Amino acid sequence: MEELKKAVAKEALSFVDDDMVIGLGTGSTTAYFIKLLGELIREEELEVYGIPTSHQSRLLAIESGIPVISLDETDAIDIAVDGADEVDPNLNLIKGRGAALTMEKIIEYRAGTFIVLVDESKLVERLGEKMPVPIEVIPAAWRAIAEELEVFNAKAELRMGVKKDGPVITDNGNFILDAKFERIEDPLDMEIELNTIPGVVENGIFADIADVVLVGTRDGVKKLER
Ligand SMILES: O=C(CO)[C@H](O)[C@H](O)COP(=O)(O)O
Incomplete structure (x- = not known):
């Protein structure tokens, strides 16, 4: 590899x-x-x-x-x-x-x-087949956003640190939610849609x-x- x-x-x-x-x-x-x-x-x-x-x-x-x-x-x-x-x-x-x-x-x-x-x-044949979609979020909003992601049939987990207690903190000082989607039909639509949720900084669909x-x-x- x-x-x-x-x-x-x-x-x-x-x-x-x-x-x-x-x-x-x-x-x-x-x-x-x-x-x-x-x-x-x-x-x-x-x-x-x-x-x-x-x-x-x-x-x-x-x-x-x-x-x-x-x-x-x-x-x-x-x-x-x-x-x-x-x-x-x-x-x-x-x-x-x-x-x-x-x-x-x-x-x-x-x-x-x-x-x-x-x-x-x-x-992969379809995005999300193996990997969750990482979503960078404002820390205060993480739980509300994780709940809102259920509307998209996604289960989100707060990413936890390794060699650090508590959540991963990004280079920008935010949290990461890893969202496992049942199915992503249209990647561009989903990318745009996720970024409309208040508190989402950016998502990992490119x-x-x-x-x-x-x-x-x-x-x-x-x-x-x-
Ligand atoms: O998106 C990334 C980091 O945010 C990496 O580019 C992606 O995870 C691939 O990493 P690797 O080459 O180690 O498999």
Whole structure:
């Protein structure tokens, strides 16, 4: 599995060019990309800037020698590279296992090309088949939102910390609800609908924004495009 992650991360380097601003996703697959990007910048003396989507990617980018800027310091993001938890046949995604979904969506939505890195185990026929949809919520509203999600036939759980007592706190100071849906008929509709609930900051359905998905398989890297 680690070999498949490394292979897609390496393939994603072919999208990198000099003078680019690159959105840096979060998670174990993107971590390989960030390290390789640091090496490429050094070897080819590229002038490339990274915009991190989380504390994790910011720390790793700095460690890898990638100059880091914030969203308000640039007019345009050329490409963004990130992992995903599920990918459906229309390249709609579920993201947010790493609780970084809000900043990921802000940056990836604005990227000229959004490239997703997954291994073949992440491909599903229908979103929500295996994974819950992470939803970032204002802490005071978590219980009310969890109850409201029942209207959508979803069972929501408050995500709890590991090596921390109590709930996970996101990089933005909020809670995460993991919502298991019986069925997601229309990902775009559901994404929009969830964001209309007061107290929801953002949800982990990324419909219609991935341009390219690089899939690591035992037979090599496959490229899916919209
Ligand atoms: O959405 C994410 C973090 O919020 C990750 O990109 C997603 O969970 C995939 O991670 P990994 O590459 O470790 O499987």
